[in-house]
Amino acid sequence: MSAVMAQRRGSQETEAAVAAAPAPGQEQVLTPAALAFLADLHRRFEPARQARLAARRERQAYFDAGGLPDFRPDTAAIRADDWKVAPLPAALLDRRVEITGPTDPKMVINALNSGASCYMADFEDSTAPTWPNLIAGQRALREAVAGTLEWTAPDTGKHYALKPFEQQAVLLVRPRGWHLDEKHLRVDGVPMSGSLFDLGLFAFHNAAALAAKDRGPYFYLPKLQAMEEAQLWNEVLDHVERALGLPNGQIKVTVLIETLPAVFEMDEILHALRGRAAGLNCGRWDYVFSYIKTFRRHRDKVLPERGQVTMTQPFLRAYSELLIQTCHRRGAHAMGGMAAQIPIAGDAGANEAALAKVRADKLREVTAGHDGTWVAHPALVPLARRIFDERMPGPHQQHVLREEVLVTRDDLVKPPLGTITREGFENNVEVCVRYLAAWLDGNGCVPIHWLMEDAATAEIARAQLWQWLHSDGLHLDDGTPIDEVLLDRAFLNLSSRLGDRSRLPGASRINEAIGLLDRLTHADELAEFLTLPAYARLD
Missing domain, CATH: 3.20.20.360 (Malate synthase, domain 3)
Incomplete structure (x- = not known):
């Protein structure tokens, strides 16, 4: 649904179109004068x-x-x-x-x-x-x-x-x-x-x-x-x-x-x-x-x-x-x-x-x-x-x-030394999926394992997964190759990590989040921001 609001400014018509169903209280903040200012x-x-x-x-x-x-x-x-x-x-x-x-x-x-x-x-x-x-x-x-x-x-x-x-x-x-x-x-x-x-x-x-x-x-x-x-x-x-x-x-x-x-x-x-x-x-x-x-x-x-x-x-x-x-x-x-x-x-x-x-x-x-x-x-x-x-x-x-x-x-620019553990890899997958599902459901700030996760921390997890999978020759600290097989196994293990899905924020969108993360991590190019493809799915 689209509502179009317009206001004359001199000889120029300023048109701002709201391309969404009206939200409660919208008329109080999107007054004609405010729309003209934004335009x-x-x-x-x-x-x-x-x-x-x-x-x-x-x-x-x-x-x-x-x-x-x-x-x-x-x-x-x-x-x-x-x-x-x-x-x-x-x-x-x-x-x-x-x-x-x-x-x-x-x-x-x-x-x-x-x-x-x-x-x-x-x-x-x-x-x-x-x-x-x-x-x-x-x-x-x-x-x-x-x-x-x-x-x-x-x-x-x-x-x-x-x-x-x-x-x-x-x-x-x-x-x-x-x-x-x-x-x-x-x-x-x-x-x-x-x-x-x-x-x-x-x-x-x-x-x-x-x-x-x-x-x-x-x-x-x-x-x-x-x-x-x-x-x-x-x-x-x-x-x-x-x-x-x-x-x-x-x-x-x-x-x-x-x-x-x-x-x-x-x-x-x-x-x-x-x-x-x-x-x-x-x-x-x-x-x-x-x-x-x-x-x-x-x-x-x-x-x-x-x-x-x-x-x-x-x-x-x-x-x-x-x-x-x-x-x-x-x-x-x-x-x-x-x-x-x-x-x-x-x-x-x-x-x-x-x-x-x-x-x-x-x-x-x-x-x-x-x-x-x-x-x-x-x-x-x-x-x-x-x-x-x-x-x-x-x-x-x-x-x-x-x-x-x-x-x-x-x-x-010098990176620190460190390792990638199986738990660290699978935690990145879990954080991405849980945060994405909640975000798609309208919640942008989600407590996961007693850490307050937002878009920035989810971006770390998502970008790391992509880089690890696209850097040849990387291994977990136990010698396991970091490849698509490892990612697929992490997705399979996700059910046991999530437990009762119905109690999680954005529970109805978890499968959608898994699909989006899967596509983003397999893509040839790292998406600039996680929220760009996810934004297309909002509303």
Whole structure:
């Protein structure tokens, strides 16, 4: 079903067509004025977005031919010069604990009430972008900004409401990456950018209210690969500020450094956004995925199984320390990443082991010089806060310049040693299938074996399976060849690993997920993102 809405703007007709069955509350967020605003964003910036995506493909072809990412000679002056980003607003000075998660009303309330410094409302890796999810998320955030959001659990009747504004976490919103379309909204017959849809619609409805409270609007920008992509975002945000009557630089952004090419352009990315950059974040899981994807044709850069690829590995430690050094030199925050563990109910020993991993991870981050960290569950907020409070008495530690850090190109691209076990191989298959099934069913954030899995962690598992199967001569640690026979056996063993399927999120779509993973792992080319072919199956 399609509803077409149009609005005159001068002599030009702006047409935006909603190519989906109406979602509850759609008319409240997709007003004629909001649609006109989104259509204008599309017309202004879609050609530049497509040019940047074409540049990504060209760069990947260079890597596939044997090339390596490196620091750019044409931007050496930016790296050498002394400059800083604009001063940070008061609301973003102390970000020691940030909670992240999807944008459904219950999560929004719990996250804002969690005691965290900030809440990153995530339209990207932890939201399956069904049309109802997107509309519900925009409605929930609009009501949260207005202070009216409440929710009652339909099964238990439990009522959820926001704490007073002064006790809430600072809200940041993560739109989808430049590579994703929003197929449910078409402008002049073309799907618009998911990035522009998410950010544009949120800003249109909430920017003025947030600015009046000195709370932004603030955003996280995902999956950038080059300074030119940051420049494009800066042009978009300049336009949004003008169109909505905000002062220049009112919108602040934190950029996730979660692609391998971007780690070589951190100075350049901050420079491109220097009037509005609040920091960089170690998006560790997407970064590992990007490493695999960048080197998908490099036989000498195959990573061991995911459980062995921790932040203590030299190539990831180099990434983290270079990010801290870069941010602090430029007056920006260096944000740490997500520990995937979540509390384990009913098993005190296993729960303590999981919490010990979280403690070690957060201690590593604050000791290295990070200014804050991420958690995925409200129960982990006190633990992370306690560790940062003990070792970071001020609001941040930008004074820790890490001038002793010297990171070379080879430090960032050298893979760690490790193995691939049968359990590691079969766990990748299970995580992919379970996450895909849940995602196809509309759930983008899924606890599996007491780890919070999202699109980034599923991408690691999927990309590793493809690379292992397409790298001749690889073996498990017990000598078993890694080949299609091993994959077929893993699919056969999946039933026993899954147990009672009916109790799993997305149970009705497990067979569909198995078929999709099977096709993706056997394909001659590694699909750029798992969510691209899966998106075609949504709604």
